[in-house]
Each structure stands twice: as structure tokens, then as C-alpha cells.
Amino acid sequence: MEVEKLKYWLDLTRQYAAESFWKEAFSQETNPFLSSGHIQNLSLAPKGGSSECFPRCDLYKYKDKLFVEAELPGMAREHAAITLKGKQLTIRGHYSTFKPNLTYFLKERCDQSFEKNINLPFRVNHHEIQSNLDKGLLTIILPIISEEEAVPIHIEHSASAEASHQLQE
Known part of the structure; x- marks a missing residue:
């Protein structure tokens, strides 16, 4: 069973080497694994x-x-x-x-x-x-x-609004 795991990891390393994975990962100034726009769900395990x-x-x-x-x-x-x-x-x-x-x-x-x-x-x-x-x-x-666009709603001034304001005082 251990041999199968080793073969799996060797296959992964061959895949990443072929893609120049490590060169690209370390050539960027910021950490590419935390970049929200380009690399997501990257996992070696x-x-x-x-x-x-x-x-x-x-x-x-x-x-x-x-x-x-x-x-x-x-x-x-x-x-x-x-x-x-x-x-x-x-x-x-x-x-x-x-x-x-x-x-x-x-x-x-x-x-x-x-x-x-x-x-x-x-x-x-x-x-x-x-x-x-x-x-x-x-x-x-x-x-x-x-996404629906925001629609402005006009607020009207009425006597009932004044009455409720007076109740709060």
C-alpha cells in the first residue's frame, strides 16, 4: 500500500514539474495561494x-x-x-x-x-x-x-409623520 502512495506522489511531482509550477509559484511577489482572483483551491494533499x-x-x-x-x-x-x-x-x-x-x-x-x-x-x-x-x-x-439595480424610493412628508415624531418626544 505504501508503494501506491509513493507512486501517487511521484506522479504529482512530475505533473507539477512539467507545468513549471514551482517556478511560477516563487516568481510572484505576493503569495499566489492567497490571491483571490487567480489561484483557488490549490492543494498538494x-x-x-x-x-x-x-x-x-x-x-x-x-x-x-x-x-x-x-x-x-x-x-x-x-x-x-x-x-x-x-x-x-x-x-x-x-x-x-x-x-x-x-x-x-x-x-x-x-x-x-x-x-x-x-x-x-x-x-x-x-x-x-x-x-x-x-x-x-x-x-x-x-x-x-x-443583480437588481437599486431603485430610489421617494419619502413623502405627511401630517401623520409629524404626529409620530411628536409622540417620540
């Missing part, structure tokens, strides 16, 4: 067998919609689940790459469960959310609920 860095996602706004794109290569849509609670979008799934009755000479793709939590910057209309999984790219379209 898996939580409950999942990794916050997987799947890789993009979150962007186009016109009046938020788009989330997540890389899920080789995953069938029935093995993925998407939930929305408040302004937190969660993508869960399980990769199963092991095939019984085969003799493996190289096995780098491991079975893994994942859970990715994404904090949305806007409230969305949960009745009109659309999602699609095509060629390993999960796309979720979330229509933004526009």
Missing part, C-alpha cells in the same frame, strides 16, 4: 482520495453566462456528476483504468476518484444550466442572475 488540482478547469464569463470547462479525457458521462449548492459548483467522478485479465508491462494511469469544488463569482439561474461532455471536455454553461 489529496482529500479523501481526491485531488483538488484534478480535473484541470477554466472558469470564464462570456456575455451573460459563466462557462466552466473541465478536462475529463476518456471519461464516460455516467461516471461524472455535477452539483450546484449556492455559489459552489462541484464536479465529482471516478476514473477506472485497470482492466482485469490483462498483463500490464507499464501501468501509469491509476484509478482515481476526484472532487473539484469551484466557487462561482456570480449567482446563477440553476433552472437553465446546460452541460455537455464531448471528446473529453466537459462544458458547463451557467446563466448569470443579474
Whole structure:
């Protein structure tokens, strides 16, 4: 079991090295892990067998919609689940790459469960959310609920207002 953990950590370090993770992390003047606008949910330690860095996602706004794109290569849509609670979008799934009755000479793709939590910057209309999984790219379209503008209310002066003011004295 310890060997599996070691393999997992080696895979993570290879992934981060390939992305120049450490170079980018230490080249910024401010702490990138606390930056509210660019890096979120970055965690090197898996939580409950999942990794916050997987799947890789993009979150962007186009016109009046938020788009989330997540890389899920080789995953069938029935093995993925998407939930929305408040302004937190969660993508869960399980990769199963092991095939019984085969003799493996190289096995780098491991079975893994994942859970990715994404904090949305806007409230969305949960009745009109659309999602699609095509060629390993999960796309979720979330229509933004526009915040109502403040409407000024005119306060009228009346005799009853004067009477209530006199009662308070």
C-alpha cells in the first residue's frame, strides 16, 4: 500500500514539474495561494482520495453566462456528476483504468476518484444550466442572475409623520 502512495506522489511531482509550477509559484511577489482572483483551491494533499488540482478547469464569463470547462479525457458521462449548492459548483467522478485479465508491462494511469469544488463569482439561474461532455471536455454553461439595480424610493412628508415624531418626544 505504501508503494501506491509513493507512486501517487511521484506522479504529482512530475505533473507539477512539467507545468513549471514551482517556478511560477516563487516568481510572484505576493503569495499566489492567497490571491483571490487567480489561484483557488490549490492543494498538494489529496482529500479523501481526491485531488483538488484534478480535473484541470477554466472558469470564464462570456456575455451573460459563466462557462466552466473541465478536462475529463476518456471519461464516460455516467461516471461524472455535477452539483450546484449556492455559489459552489462541484464536479465529482471516478476514473477506472485497470482492466482485469490483462498483463500490464507499464501501468501509469491509476484509478482515481476526484472532487473539484469551484466557487462561482456570480449567482446563477440553476433552472437553465446546460452541460455537455464531448471528446473529453466537459462544458458547463451557467446563466448569470443579474443583480437588481437599486431603485430610489421617494419619502413623502405627511401630517401623520409629524404626529409620530411628536409622540417620540
